[in-house]
Amino acid sequence: MTPKHFWQLVFTTTQLNLKSEASKSYLMYAWWFLEPLLFVAVFYVVFGIFMAQNKPGFVVFLLCGQVPFLWFARTISNGCSSIAHGIGLMSQIRIPKLYFPLVTIFQDTVKSLCVFALLLVFVAIYDSNITAAWFALPVIMLVQFTFVLSLTLLCAMLVPFIPDIKYLVATSIQLAMFGSGIFYDFRTVIREEHVSLYLANPLANLINQYRSVLIEGVLPDWQALATIMVISSLVVVLLIIVLKRLDSVYPRVLLE
Amino acid sequence: MTTKLLSIENVTFHYFQRHGLRVKKRTVLNNLQLDVYQGEVLGVIGRNGCGKSTLLKLLAGIYQPDKGRIVANNVRVSLQTLNAGFDNALSGRDNALISAMLLGHCKAHALSQLEEINDMAELRDQFDEPVKTYSAGMRARLGFSIAIKMQTDVLLIDEVLGVGDAAFRSKAEQIIDEKIRSGLTVILVSHAVHQIRRLCTRAILIENGKIIDQGGVDGVLSNYEKTIKNTIG
DSSP states (O other): OOHHHHHHHHHHHHHHHHHHHHHTSSSGGGHHHHHHHHHHHHHIIIIIIITOOOOTTHHHHHHHHHHHHHHHHHHHHHHTTHHHHTHHHHTTSOOOTTHHHHHHHHHHHHHHHHHHHHHHHHHHHHHOOOOGGGGGHHHHHHHHHHHHHHHHHHHHHHTTTOTTHHHHHHHHHHHHHHHTTSSSOHHHHSOGGGHHHHHTSHHHHHHHHHHIIIIIOOOOOHHHHHHHHHHHHHHHHHHHHHHHHTTTHHHHHHHO | OOSEEEEEEEEEEEEEEEETTEEEEEEEEEEEEEEEETTOEEEEEOOTTSSHHHHHHHHTTSSOOSEEEEEEOSOOEEEEOTTOOOOTTSBHHHHHHHHHHHTTOOHHHHHHHHHHHHHHHTOGGGGGSBGGGSOHHHHHHHHHHHHHHSOOSEEEEESOSSSSOHHHHHHHHHHHHHHHHTTOEEEEEOSOHHHHHHHOSEEEEEETTEEEEEESHHHHHHHHHHHHHHHHO
């Protein structure tokens, strides 16, 4: 399979899977927006109203954390079983196993991009505060994509060997939600001496960068972004090399 | 029957069955030796679990042998089971596109073949309806037509032609006949003795992971029937 053919196949499958998924519900593509909105609504009711954090701008603050988090969470939870679920296909044809995680990652990324578009429209209307710093957003998103890609690949590659990891993934996503400052501002909650440790969590760091740009209108911390990008890229390259070597091992591991 | 397309050289293959943390090893194919020649239709017979399907998976490159090697001289091999994984929510057309691309064709070529696939599968307007609305026979026709249209050099068929109505079955056999005459090499795994007899030019009989008989179809088939009778009697 040539690289050109491989990418054609990945993109066509992604496109058709999205179409298939949408056709399975009454509201179809509307769910791409409704699902994240429901999440935000629940968070808003709990943290904004019940816990009385109803300061001005809390909704935007919440959205800037929730939207990137949902991209992260959905991609990993859908992607971690992608290779394992590909067993039907891989027992019939010879196919690079990278195909399976890539398709789920792209599917969730397309959906998340729609939600990001909605977020930008919302921030623009609510805050009427579009600054030049917004040009940095695609960079932050690219870094997040690479970070999510590295974690999803790792989980997808491990699950066929150790299916039990699926349970750990679900718990870890919960932990990531609490540890990444989605519904709190780390500057008011985390003690001074723990801040660098908190920001060493790439997801918390990325969410902080989104907020810098969208709420404060300042440029992100380029050095932090570069660090996450370089480490994630290295991990991705390493994992792809390992995946190529294990290519013919997966059908056997999954069928036996 | 001169050019050698594929050869299986001393191939051994094990399965590892896992029960919790314990692993049990089972030999499926044991030091197998086989050559496949251009234009032949090779029938593979043997009882359930004798290693027939594993053999096809090795030939298709899905598995790598534990010992020995498989030499394919620049040929495209594809395995076709008729219950290929269609997405029920998508139309026959979308499924045909993805299947054709999965079988190794670029998007442009796959798109150009869709109408011919529809003609052969006789789905007509239903081609654009979701596959979940299809009958079992219609799905089988679609799968068969994709496999035949998106031709490869060696077609591996696992237990086919059992589905679909009588008219389509005879059409399918006729199409396979034509393909064989045009030089396509086929390896057919089947329990249907009459099908092997009608379509194949050579046959092998596998028992306990070894080829115990090979050669002319009639000889091998009567041997197969004998082994079955011995087990029953």
